[in-house]
Amino acid sequence: MKKFTSLTLGSALILAAADASAQTHNGMETTIVTATRTEQSIADSLAPVTVFERADIERIQPVDLQELLSRAVGVTFVRNGGRGANTSLFLRGNQSNHTLVLIDGVRIGSATLGSPSLTNLPPELIERVEIVRGSRSSLYGSEAIGGVINIITRKYHDTDxxxxxxxxxxxxxxxxxxxxxxxxxxxxxxxxxxxxxxxxxxxxxxxxxxxxxxxxxxxxxxxxxxxxxxxxxxxxxxxxxxxxxxxxxxxxxxxxxxxxxxxxxxxxxxxxxxxxxxxxxxxxxxxxxxxxx
The missing domain is CATH 2.40.160 (Porin)
Incomplete structure (x- = not known):
């Protein structure tokens, strides 16, 4: 069995959230762009959201992306076997094909399963994950009936x-x-x-x-x-x-x-x-x- 995702060229999100600061006791707020496609703080977002920063990923030390996402409220999985097996994600009990998954704002999917292959996204290459629960179809289309998961990859950029x-x-x-x-x-x-x-x-x-x-x-x-x-x-x-x-x-x-x-x-x-x-x-x-x- 061979699964491929289609190469998608479309409107990408403004990835300002990749440089957003995590919420700390000194008053700094966590911002998110996935909920409304504009930068806003989680406190101002009307949609229920969960954000995993790079510090959270290093603290949790997940084996794969499924283990990381399972820490979020309202996220459940069905996996047909061990690591690498076909995995279905259900957000708030919606169907697996009703959750839109983005990588740096680009839609991903599977030509054979109809849902994205989550086992092929190693946590070591992820900087941040934004999970928005609830329908975002007005912004993203019918794939986002259950919600949106935006995965932002690590850049390691330096100016020196x-x-x-x-x-x-x-x-x-x-x-x-x-x-x-x-x-x-x-x-x-x-x-x-x-x-x-x-x-x-x-x-x-x-x-x-x-x-x-x-x-x-x-x-x-x-x-x-x-x-x-x-x-x-x-x-x-x-x-x-x-x-x-x-x-x-x-x-x-x-x-x-x-x-x-x-x-x-x-x-x-x-x-x-x-x-x-x-x-x-x-x-x-x-x-x-x-x-x-």
Whole structure:
């Protein structure tokens, strides 16, 4: 089975929330743009929202995006197997295809399932997640009957030369994870290139030991993220994003033979999510920002 998302070119959100400050005791407020497509504080938002900042993700240390989203109120899941298996998200009890999922303001979906592949978005490449519960169809269309989830990727941008980043992790069941990134630039141009590789032998997804059951069901994932930004002048800026993630997930299935022929099988599924976007922002007047995406 092969799942692909379509390449979407549409109006992107103004990603001001990527630089928003988390709410602290000194009076700083958390802002959100997904609820109304304009920047506002959570206190001023009429819609019920949940925001996960990068600090929250590092504190929770989720294995995948599903584990992170399950911490939010009104979010439930049904997953058909272990990591990498088909996952359906239900927001406030609505159907799984009634929740719109965005990556940096770009819609994602699946050509085979009809719903986005959430298992292919590693938390290590996520800077912020905004969850808006309740119908947003007037702003986003029929896909947002249950709500909207906007995932903002990490940029690692810096304006002082070039800086590398390397993170390594190992664990039980043959688990390993490597994250490498390089970013930098100056006041006019910035870039980031990051790559993640994860492998695990996994555990058996079923309790039965007959047939092919009793084997380990592994999971492999490879993800890349590239972002570019260039400030032409005080009134014009250009942005580019490319993010792709692919995974292979083993699962259990009954394989039958005859009395004379015995064979084993190791069924698995492949999944891939790719997003590309080019955006220009032009400040035509003091209160008029034109965004072309």
């Amino acid at each position: 030369g070039v800086k590398p980043l390397l993170q390594l992790g190992i664990g039980t069941q043959g688990s390993s994870k490597v994250l490498a990134a390089v970013s930098g630039g100056n006041k006019q141009s910035q870039f980031n290139l990051s790559a993640l590789q994860e492998n695990t032998d996994g555990v058996d997804n079923t309790e039965g030991k007959s047939g092919v059951h009793g084997d380990k069901d592994g999971f492999e994932q490879t993800a890349y993220n590239l972002t570019l930004s260039h400030k032409i002048n005080e009134r014009a800026s250009l942005f580019a994003l490319y993010q792709t993630s692919s995974s292979e997930s083993d699962y259990d299935n009954n394989c039958y033979g005859t009395g004379f022929v015995k064979y084993s099988c190791s069924p698995y599924s492949n999944s891939e999510v790719s997003v590309a976007n080019v955006r220009g922002e032009f400040q035509l007047l003091q209160n008029w920002l034109l965004t072309l995406s």
